[in-house]
Amino acid sequence: MSTQSTPAVRPPVPLAVVIFAGCAVAMLSFGERSAFGLFLTPMTEARGWSRETFALALAVQNLVWGAAQPIMGAISDRYGTARVLVVGAILYSVGLYIASIAANPLVLQLGMGISVGVGLAAGSFTIVLAAFGRSVTPARRSIAFGLGTAAGSFGQFLFGPLTQGLIDGVGWERAMVILAVAVLTIVPLAYALKGRAGSDAGVAPQTFREALTEAFGYRSYVLLVFGFFVCGFHLAFIAVHLPPYLSDLGMSPMLGAWALALIGLFNIVGSLSAGAVGARFSKSYSLSALYLARSLIILGFISVPVSQASVLLFAAGMGLLWLSTVPLTSGLVAVMFGPRYMATLFGFVFFSHQIGSFLGVWLGGRIYDQTGSYDLVWWISIALGVFAALVHLPIKDAPAPRLQEPAPAA
Template sequence: MSLSSPASRPLAGNPAALPWLIIAAGSVVALLTFGPRSAMGFFQLPLLQETGWDRTTFGLAMAIQNLCWGLGQPVFGAIADRFGTWRVLLLAGVLYASGLALMSVGEAPVTLYIGGGVLVGLGVGAGSFGIVLSAFARNVAPERRSFAFGIGTAAGSAGMFLFAPLSQALISAYGWSDSLLVLAALMLLVPIVAIPLRGNAGSGSQKQAVYKQSIAEALKEAFGHKSYLLLVSGFFVCGYQVAFITAHFPAYIRDIGIDARYAVMALALIGFFNIIGSLSAGIIGQRYSKPYFLSLIYIGRSIAVSAFLLLPQTPTSVIVFAIVMGLLWLSTVPPTNGLVAIMFGTGHLGLLGGIVFLSHQVGSFLGVWMGGYLYDHFGSYDPVWWIGVGLGLFAALVHWPIEERAVARPVAA
């Protein structure tokens, strides 16, 4: 089997041909929306220490957040496809800011569940990769699309890199509650930055290539396509793995007796090397088989986690693990979104990409919730780590047979 991608071709044309204003605006939006939710783990211990809640309570709130993110993604994607990306991003900023502000109250678990769970989850769902990358796809030619997806994903990674030390510094200086209010204020910048992203599925340079379908027809076609179903099932694993680490890694570092500053360093390094990994994934996915590349990413994650657990755990091993996981962290996003665009085009990309991401967020729900529940039950995070290793091997198997080609459609008369 050839590893070359059927959809690949040389990156022809001048880079200036890319819609840089749209890419820049979408990248800043991705940075802002991905940043705070990736730093939630730093709020866990100070919040629980002040409120007296257990880790299951925090884990459930973050699990609700991930589930609402996933449930909202296809809905917001469909709205953006029809009514325009900017309107959805306006809603994203309002929901996100409201959720962080309510989470800062900390009076009862319900404020954490509704604020940090439901509202932040819906805010991220309305402003995350699926919405931004769909806007890129409508304005970027297919032969450069994977590269553009890599840029947008790398920007989200930069959010993780920047907000990890920023959040920890804010918590140290002002406490966890006031820090959440600062982050809430930053989310109100999203609608302003997003002004260039005003189009819908009927606009953009690729509008002439849109295949006309109703939502029902698009869903019927997608759920009858074997490769799409495999992609949906495999992306579940990505959510499980990254959400567990995001929410519980700072606490895990403390549990194994390593200084808390290494947790900050680790998440910042994941974010930094995630930038490199995401950009590289965009380039690799343009030139080589996306399904095979995804399989190798999941195998790499399972090897990295196994080595981290089995070898002596030291500050050095934490740093090495963070670097390796950073390279593999969101490198799944450009090829996954690229496959959806290749299979079905851009007409309902927000909706169909959102459904794939819903699977990711179901995995995130389980990874975050099980992290708290199994820790409280067994006193250790080890069972959750090893489940993630097994799921990584499963994901490698289901991505391998995916066919990287457009779905067969009747020729227009």
């Protein structure tokens, strides 16, 4: 019986089409999701809810997204990407529609929290990056991951002011319904990403259980899981609570929308740069420097009087570092274990990210309701950035021992 590895099943479309479709999916799914914080003020005022109520729905969304991500990744690895993306788009759309008509917090949780959360797990850039990982050569994976992540950033740039304009023009309920319809565009795009992963040539095949055992027994992977928690905390807290934070200071709601858009715009540069850096230099050291830089930027922002200029400078600086963690982190997973179970293994790393997101969103609302200020959460964000910088230093940017050994002879 031969132990020759199974080649990856490539999509029946040109690579350029795969990249284009994947980038479009990332732009839609992440772009819309990044604008949800703009609904906090009008929705809570219309329903008479506290900020914690809305924040809890997004916190549940992040947690459900993270918990479902390894499951959707495993389904994608086994049965193919396209089916998972279609299901994700439908659940995402249904969840937004439910949230638009939610008359009580429970219905909001079911729509914005659970349905959108599962939809994001099945239709997000995490699944897209796994499709890229099996479609490009190992030398170009980091760059491809940077392109996919940059597309998500462009979506944030696009949907920030677009969503605020819709809210101002047609009201928040209709704006949410329009977003629900728009996300269904993912369905026709999914075909181009059709396919599933096989094993790398020359590497002994693995079972699903063996892959999980190897990953969680590998110190560098475990450290990566802990470090990505911090990324989730930062992104969720800032994306959801920066707009109301600025409104509390008497600034225009559109400034918050443009701040989110500017973060997305600058992260196009940041994500592409991170992909290029990851292809040439240590991904783990690059991540350590990135998290430390985030802490310094947050410290600078809260240390000076908040003005329109300081907000835009903060948004630009954070934008360069926003999703730049993704091509580096996903690249490390691919380097450590190859593409065969990448959607699954990156899914577990992403679950840690979403636990951080849950706490960033929920604690932001909770602490604000208790103290009337976001100051404590800003300081927690600074401390977590330093923690992540230290955690990434010992991570090995190299294949796990199994991939360094040739497959046994037939």
